[in-house]
Amino acid sequence: MQRSTLRSPLYAVLSGMWLLACGEVPGADPLRSEEPLATETSALCSGASVSNLSLGGMSSYQGELAGGGNWAVNYPANAIRLDYYVNGVWRGSEERCNALGGTTSCTGSGSWSFSMSGMSCGWHSVEVRALPMVIDSAGNRSTCGVTPTTISTSVLEYCNPTASLSCLRGYSSVVSCSASGSNGTGDYTPYWFDSRSGSWNAGGWDSSYNQCAPPSYGQPSEWLTVAFKVVDSQATESNTQYAYFECALGNYPDF
Template sequence: MPRHLSSLCVLLSGLLLTACGGVVDLPEEGEPLGTAELAMCSSSAVTQLTISGVSTYQGEMAGSGTWTVSYPANAVRLEFRINNVLQSTSELPGTSGTWYFSSSGLSCGSYLFNVKAVPMVIDSGGGRTTCWANTSKSVSRYADDPCPTFCGDGDCSFDEDAFSCAIDCCQGRCNNGACCSASNYCTDGSYCLLY
């Protein structure tokens, strides 16, 4: 091929590249899913959420459980509530795992514990998207820490009975003031006056 033709080809190829906008950088192969090009939350769901156990002892509640999310979710946002009051949140990466919760400063009594899981997508740049409109799950369980009982608290419970704690355990009184919790009649034959 003549030299003048070769130079002409080089010149024309340069003009073509310039006219067409130059070279375009293509994304690297194998780039992780969850990037901005994907529909971040489409089909994401929490597919499993459990409470393995929750208990309250001396003012502290503790619990744990498991979670699983479906593609394209690759993380979960957990919300922990006691008696419907938000206590804390946690964001955990992965498609499944174990969650843990603890809270202190509770008084004795019965409490409703609830954990809610919402799917999330963490993209390759570290951006975090919580998929609020997608399928979430919520589970609840009661945790009890019985209050200490004492005679005079108005509750006939545990080791109390009509003899050890008449004030809490009597259903009524006889004319002589004795407790008559076992029957409607008193030992002197009179009728028990029920409260």
């Protein structure tokens, strides 16, 4: 009994010494080795960088944004990861290798392109962020670094300006109108027309027309036509909005 009791502690001690000598720790996952992986990745990416990230053109038309450019990386990198941001919001990523014809080898340079639908009217910022990559012959992919190379531009989705008009006749027989403009580019210049003056004139966003009482039955009358439009900073004219009022015939002041 005593010999058996003494052998158990001794066996445990010897077993523990053997595990430590072999570099294993009881309870550890032998497949998990974060430090060697980090060291290998660092060595794999050593010297890798983006040597060129250029923009060939970017435009937006009828709600569709599209553009592209070129890229190149320094050895040992042979591919690139690209992230696309529109108005500061991430809109997509891709990896580009530009493999040689009939092979899986990456050339280390090539072109990129990006498109997006649903663009609203006005100016939009577009940014491309790039990180070098290493893709080996087995298809293993490593992205190198954390600070990307970036390029940015501003793109205009142009829309024709749109005019809106609202007119009401009050109890004082005054027709009061208010208007607004939307879409288009830059500032708007409001233009008003009425059938009494017979001409278009630049003005503000509000206009009024006196002596437009509704006619009594059988009373002579005329129609007051009010029209409104805007012209944006690109000299593009909007649609024209109209309002019509039947007024008792009378004497009208100058407008």
